[in-house]
Amino acid sequence: MDALLSRLFSSEEEELHTLDCMAYAMVLMAACTGVTLLFEDVPYGRYATRRYGFPVDARLAWFIQELPAFMLPLGLVVWTSCARTSMLPNQLLIAMYFCHYVQRSLIYPFLIRGGKPTPFASFALAIVFCTYNGFMQVRYLSHYADYPAGWVTRPSFIAGSVLWLLGWLVNLHSDHILRNLRQPGETGYKIPTGGLFEYVSGANFLGEIVEWVGFALAGGSAHSSAFALFTAVVLGSRAVAHHKWYLAKFEDYPPRRKALIPFLF
Numbered sequence: 707m708d709a710l711l712s713r714l715f716s717s718e719e720e721e722l723h724t725l726d727c728m729a730y731a732m733v734l735m736a737a738c739t740g741v742t743l744l745f746e747d748v749p750y751g752r753y754a755t756r757r758y759g760f761p762v763d764a765r766l767a768w769f770i771q772e773l774p775a776f777m778l779p780l781g782l783v784v785w786t787s788c789a790r791t792s793m794l795p796n797q798l799l800i801a802m803y804f805c806h807y808v809q810r811s812l813i814y815p816f817l818i819r820g821g822k823p824t825p826f827a828s829f830a831l832a833i834v835f836c837t838y839n840g841f842m843q844v845r846y847l848s849h850y851a852d853y854p855a856g857w858v859t860r861p862s863f864i865a866g867s868v869l870w871l872l873g874w875l876v877n878l879h880s881d882h883i884l885r886n887l888r889q890p891g892e893t894g895y896k897i898p899t900g901g902l903f904e905y906v907s908g909a910n911f912l913g914e915i916v917e918w919v920g921f922a923l924a925g926g927s928a929h930s931s932a933f934a935l936f937t938a939v940v941l942g943s944r945a946v947a948h949h950k951w952y953l954a955k956f957e958d959y960p961p962r963r964k965a966l967i968p969f970l971f
């Protein structure tokens with residue numbers, strides 16, 4: 707893999723510059739996506755439509771689309787000369803990334819119950835995003851991120867790591883609640899209850915946003931911040947859309963429940 711990278715980039719300076727540009731491009735992508743999502747819901751799950759291509763089975767789509775976010779970083783860590791993987795902050799941040807994506811790519815898809823098929827365009831875009839982000843996060847952390855001594859004892863790293871863990875647990879727990887709303891073979895929707903769903907319609911999304919904001923705080927880089935921003939834009943919009951959808955579908959939907967932020971929004 708080193709040989710491939712050295713064919714793509716003539717020097718380490720060029721590769722680092724490219725990684726930085728990728729982070730800034732992701733911020734731009736987040737802005738464009740945010741504007742688009744004012745007019746259209748992300749077209750998968752309950753908003754899936756044939757306008758975005760032929761349907762791909764939900765489990766297959768989630769497995770294949772998320773796999774690059776795990777396999778490419780794994781290849782980078784195992785098959786490239788990583789200058790920074792012996793450093794503790796880098797190890798911890800890479801471990802956080804892998805904890806999430808091992809679950810998301812190898813476990814989550816096979817737990818889905820009655821998920822709607824994903825339109826091909828959403829599936830293809832997710833593959834591109836997972837490849838792009840997986841390379842950007844893990845190449846930066848494994849080879850370039852140079853943290854000063856004592857980084858892991860700084861309040862920002864400790865607070866970020868705690869947020870990452872809390873967010874991940876909320877995301878896992880909330881996805882578990884959603885999954886169990888359906889008996890095997892069912893495909894309809896019910897009102898979610900329990901956990902943070904008592905407060906917000908997008909509890910799983912809130913968990914994932916908090917998770918990547920924590921990761922960004924702990925990592926302190928443009929790369930992790932761009933990912934947190936992109937996640938907040940996509941999942942924030944999805945939480946708002948789900949909230950409106952629940953209010954329209956269920957007359958007895960809990961009136962005090964908010965979309966994304968308990969008691970506020």
Ligand SMILES: NC(=O)c1ccc[n+]([C@@H]2O[C@H](COP(=O)([O-])OP(=O)(O)OC[C@H]3O[C@@H](n4cnc5c(N)ncnc54)[C@H](OP(=O)(O)O)[C@@H]3O)[C@@H](O)[C@H]2O)c1
Nearest residue numbers: 751752820821822884887894895896898910911914937940
């Ligand atoms: N980091 C990122 O940028 C990003 C982007 C997208 C997703 N994600 C994560 O990926 C995971 C899944 O996302 P998603 O957008 O698919 O979440 P979702 O819309 O909440 O759906 C999750 C699963 O639960 C089912 N479900 C949802 N609400 C239900 C209800 N009221 N009754 C019964 N079943 C229900 C869905 O079935 P249907 O398919 O039939 O609707 C789907 O299988 C989440 O943890 C999310 O945070 C992350």
